[in-house]
Amino acid sequence: MTFFDFMIKFPTEKAVIKYFLKIRYNDVLICPHCGSKVRVQHRNDNLKLCNCHNCNNTFSPFKNTIFEKxxxxxxxxxxxxxxxxxxxxxxxxxxxxxxxxxxxxxxxxxxxxxxxxxGNTDMSKAFEAMVEIDETYIGGKPRKMNGETEPSKRGRGTKKTPVVGVKERSSSHVFAKVALPNEEGKKLTGKQLFNILDSVCKKDATVLTDDFRGYNFMNHKNTNKNNYYRISVNHLESIYSLGNGLHTNGIESFWALLKRGILGIYHHVSVDYLQEYVNEFCFRQNNGTSSFDVLLKQGIFAA
Ligand SMILES: [Zn+2]
The missing domain is CATH 1.10.10 (Arc Repressor Mutant, subunit A)
Incomplete structure (x- = not known):
C-alpha cells in the first residue's frame, strides 16, 4: 500500500476508527456497564466514545489499547x-x-x-511435520568502555547473544527465541534446545539441524521426550547442493534479514530488548500482507 492508497483508505480519523472497530470487534461491542451486546454507535462530540442504547452510558472501545489515552x-x-x-x-x-x-x-x-x-502472538504447538532449527549470534561490536578490546569471535564460542530459530517448512512461519546461558553459564544446552522445540512443535515432528552437538539430545530416547525425528545436515559437505531439500537454508535466510535489520536500522540492540526485535521480525515473516489486520485483531495493548 502506497501513501496515496493509504490516504484513500483512511481519509479521516473517523475512517480509521471505523476500520478498527470492524476488524477488532466485527462492529459488535459489549457494553462494560450493563454487559449487553451493542452495535457501534459513536457519540457525536467524540468519535472515540460509543453509546450503549440499552443503558445509555458511554464507554471507550479503545480501553486498554495504545489508542485509549x-x-x-x-x-x-x-x-x-x-x-x-x-x-x-x-x-x-x-x-x-x-x-x-x-x-x-x-x-x-x-x-x-x-x-x-x-510479541503477543501465541505460537504454542503451532508447528508440525517438518521444521528447521538453527542458531545465530547477535551483538554489537565490542566497546572499549566496557573493557572489551578484542573483536568478538564468530560463531559458537562468541560473547554475542545466541538466538535460536525454528522454521516450519509448510507455512514458512518462524519462531525465534533469545537463548541466554543457563545458571552455570552454559550456552545452548540440549535441555534449552528441547524446551524451545517443545514450546512450538508438536510431537513426532521431523527436525532438520546442522551437526551442532547441542542437538544430539534428539539422538537419545530419554532426552528426546517428544520423539522428534532428527535429520542432521552437514554444512561442510554441502549436502543441500544435491537438491534433496534437506537443508536449513530457510531459517538461515531469516537470520540474514534479522541481522540486516538490526545492523542497518537499529544499529545496536541491547540484550534486554533483543527478544522484542526478534518478535518483530518473526511477526512480519509470519503474517505477510495480512500483518496490519492481524495486529489490530489481536489487539494493540497499552504497555
Ligand atoms: Zn450498557
Missing part, C-alpha cells in the same frame, strides 16, 4: 503501523518522526508499543 491522531498511529509492517528491515524512531511529524520521543514510544504488540 494517546493524544496522537489515530491516522498517525495507523500510518506508523503501516510503515512499521511494510518496511522489511524495520523503521527507526528518527524515520518515523520525519514521516508523521511527531516528536522523536513520541515516535520512539509508538514504535516500542507496536513492537510489544507484535
Amino acid at each position: 494517546s493524544s496522537t491522531d489515530l491516522r498517525k498511529w495507523f500510518y506508523a503501523i503501516h510503515l512499521f509492517l511494510n518496511s522489511k528491515k524495520g523503521i527507526s524512531g528518527l524515520q518515523l518522526q520525519r514521516e508523521i511529524g511527531v516528536t522523536y520521543k513520541t515516535a520512539w514510544r509508538m514504535l516500542k508499543q507496536i513492537r510489544s504488540a507484535m
Whole structure:
C-alpha cells in the first residue's frame, strides 16, 4: 500500500476508527456497564466514545489499547503501523518522526508499543511435520568502555547473544527465541534446545539441524521426550547442493534479514530488548500482507 492508497483508505480519523472497530470487534461491542451486546454507535462530540442504547452510558472501545489515552491522531498511529509492517528491515524512531511529524520521543514510544504488540502472538504447538532449527549470534561490536578490546569471535564460542530459530517448512512461519546461558553459564544446552522445540512443535515432528552437538539430545530416547525425528545436515559437505531439500537454508535466510535489520536500522540492540526485535521480525515473516489486520485483531495493548 502506497501513501496515496493509504490516504484513500483512511481519509479521516473517523475512517480509521471505523476500520478498527470492524476488524477488532466485527462492529459488535459489549457494553462494560450493563454487559449487553451493542452495535457501534459513536457519540457525536467524540468519535472515540460509543453509546450503549440499552443503558445509555458511554464507554471507550479503545480501553486498554495504545489508542485509549494517546493524544496522537489515530491516522498517525495507523500510518506508523503501516510503515512499521511494510518496511522489511524495520523503521527507526528518527524515520518515523520525519514521516508523521511527531516528536522523536513520541515516535520512539509508538514504535516500542507496536513492537510489544507484535510479541503477543501465541505460537504454542503451532508447528508440525517438518521444521528447521538453527542458531545465530547477535551483538554489537565490542566497546572499549566496557573493557572489551578484542573483536568478538564468530560463531559458537562468541560473547554475542545466541538466538535460536525454528522454521516450519509448510507455512514458512518462524519462531525465534533469545537463548541466554543457563545458571552455570552454559550456552545452548540440549535441555534449552528441547524446551524451545517443545514450546512450538508438536510431537513426532521431523527436525532438520546442522551437526551442532547441542542437538544430539534428539539422538537419545530419554532426552528426546517428544520423539522428534532428527535429520542432521552437514554444512561442510554441502549436502543441500544435491537438491534433496534437506537443508536449513530457510531459517538461515531469516537470520540474514534479522541481522540486516538490526545492523542497518537499529544499529545496536541491547540484550534486554533483543527478544522484542526478534518478535518483530518473526511477526512480519509470519503474517505477510495480512500483518496490519492481524495486529489490530489481536489487539494493540497499552504497555
Ligand atoms: Zn450498557
